[in-house]
Amino acid sequence: MTDIVIPTRPTPGEPRPYHFPDFERHRLPNGLTVITVQVPGRPLVSATLVLRNGAVDEPAAHAGVTVLAARALSEGTKRFDAIALVEASERIGASLHAETSWDTMSAGVEVPADRLEPSLELLAEMVGEPTFPSAEVDRLREERLNDLLQAAADPRRRADEAFTDTIYTAESPYHRPAGGIRPTVEPLVDEDLRRAWARGMVPQRIVLVVGGDLAGLDVPAIAERLFGGWSTAPGTVDHPPIVASPALEARLVRLVHRAGAVQTEIRVGHPGLSRRIPDYHAVSVMSAILGGLFNSRLNRNLREDKGYTYGAGAGFDLRRAAGPFVARAAVNTDVTVRAIREILMELDRMRTAAVEEDELRAARDFLVGVFPLRFETPGPVVGSIAGLVVHDLPDDELATYRSRIEAVTAADVLAAAREHIHLERAGIVLVGDADAIGPSLESAGFGPLEIVREDSPGGA
């Protein structure tokens, strides 16, 4: 049978040169920055307004207010009520959206190029003149509280939340979900949202990024007309320092009981890294080998060798301050202990010996090669430029990315793993059936075991 297919593997042709699209900065008189990026032949234009004001910038007692404020931006403006605003945007085929991450609040739209200007007009109105009607804010707050109920019953979300709650001290914003927790969300009212929004309304700190086929469009002039009048009055300019300190001095196992669960959700990790680190590229290669690629060590071992899981992975969530490092898998209940042992072994192996040359090459080649694929359309191009703004990275960061990845050595990877993976103070957080796995966890010796039995809604 084998002669029906040619056995020789083809060799690749000559790669077409690729460089990340050049972009241009313009500064409006009020300090707002406009970045334009030409992506020729892409008539669906992407625009994002970045307000450097994220969930970390809110008072702890109001945790979740910035996420809620972003959600409420579209609930009414000086000129439109919520329905009029959404209808106006739909008529031009534009879906306005706004969201908050740990580091930013952002709002944007994707729209055919010939309707960019009216879309930006609505965007300016939504972000610049929201009214936060109290009745709508009350509804959105209730929806968020209901969503928290749902999260508690979902093994994945419960595991994620139990994990960050375990590995960060209570003083760190990162120990909770960006959307807040019940006691902090419950008291929020419209005035709190208005304040959270106003913190970001500082034109010197706002950036508009527009990408796509911009031929014939004078984006800076449009921006000047729509955003140039934003005053510099409200808001604060400086970010407070972010607490991201570890809560664990030694390894700990925390098991959230879910009676009868057919799988155990596993999280293993600790506070990780900020985006602005000198060895970012080595960390990227190391993460790909450990838990990023399909044939990463974790997935290869737990899925392809053992069949314990549908998928296992690991990585760093790089934020302005040290976001979490986590290895994760959902495994068949009866192999929970064995799976944790394999995860710990793989994390340890990463720190104790240099990676093989072919692993290194595969990871580097993937990260370098997939780069043009990621940037085929304007949305991801705009998103990545927005990321540079958020983390105060140099303009050539994306242009130099590929050569810097190519330069990463096995020694760099080993150094990154040794420096940034800390098994001795990792949290091992599980959501699963404590009656089934508790005794074997107890004797496995991973660390002190704490079982959380909670009255979670829905009979869990």
Added chain:
Amino acid sequence: MPIPAVRFTDERLPNGLRYIIAEDHLAPVVAVDIWYDVGSKHEVPGKTGFAHLFEHVMFQGSAHVGKAEHIALVQAAGGTMNGTTWLDRTNYFETMPSHQLELALWLEADRMGTLLDALSQENLDNQREVVKNEKRWSYDNRPYGTWNEKLQAHLYPPEHPYHHPTIGSMADLDAASLDDVKAFFRTYYAPNNAVLAIVGDVDPADARRWVARYFSAIPANPAIPPLADLRLPPTLGGEHREIVEDRVPLPRVYLGFRAPVFGDPRFDALEVASQILAGGKGSRLYRRLVRDERVAQDVVMFSLGFIGGASVTAGWATVRPGVAIARVEALFIEELERLGREPVTADELARARALVETDELGALQRVEERADRLAMYATLFDDPDLINRMLGRFLAVTPDAIRAAAAGVFRSDNRAVLTYVPATAPADAAALDAAEAVDDEAAA
């Protein structure tokens, strides 16, 4: 804004492999998507989940490619890839930096031609465990995770192959033998049962030469068995109701209906109707249930297009605490039925059209999506040029067509209602399953 037409060639090798090539040199990227005309509808009772299990096996190596090496080679070449199984098809796709196209074609040819040379019991057993964990993860250990399985079971009679979901049952997965898998491969994974689409930064002469070079010697299967008759009455003929106890804090109402087949103009009208009903914050259901009456936490409405007898139109609303489930169901149904009585307004339709147009423009910007659609339209309708006509069809849908389609579908004698309610006790059956084999390795 007009969407640029997709120009393509549509050819066949002597062994029946249909291949479609569409050039686009904007980005140094090329997509390869191969559709096999086999899905879970080809499964028979006792062997459910087979097409999907087989999809996993296709990544386990072939004569010249080791276990999981297909994926390793694609990723090392800077590409992305996956495979999916659905009721009407199975497909495999790679998106590559364009100078790596030949590798993608060779990989697809090697497994189409020589998969059985490498297939072992060990690899089958391994992927069976992976798939069982996929089922636990996607269905069994997830709140509301069983809705799709249950809705399909209500909307299609037991003897119809759409009655069961692609993931299949645990018992059938356990029963799958190496011989079953081999027979399945020999039957369906033949060049004359496949469509290969190549879209992007490609020289068509190169692509044509490579397709011939790598696929030509793979023999056709002249004896692909015909499908059973999949025709169905257009409506369910009654209302099915089921109450499901689950580990959920909030009740949720699912409504499902039999709908006209994918490709029928009435199905196009239902797609536009879904946009008007629940396509965003301006939609009817969102306004009524979430915003105005505030009885629901969220509301969703969508159609799944199938070609074998009937499609599915379905939706759900999550009930807010303290609200009667029956009230949410009644309002939901009232809005659906109103669509069958009163024509939508000109403004509603204009907004829906504008959003559909933006969506299409966004989707068709990506080579991967274009390859998928070309292969889909060729496989399901023998008409890849539908890629250039579907938007026009959506934009041509009239208020009367929407009213008529809704009236035909949103009927009480064509409805399945699933109500998820918080369990009063842990799911006992699941608890027993999990408890039977507890890890005792640590104690040993």
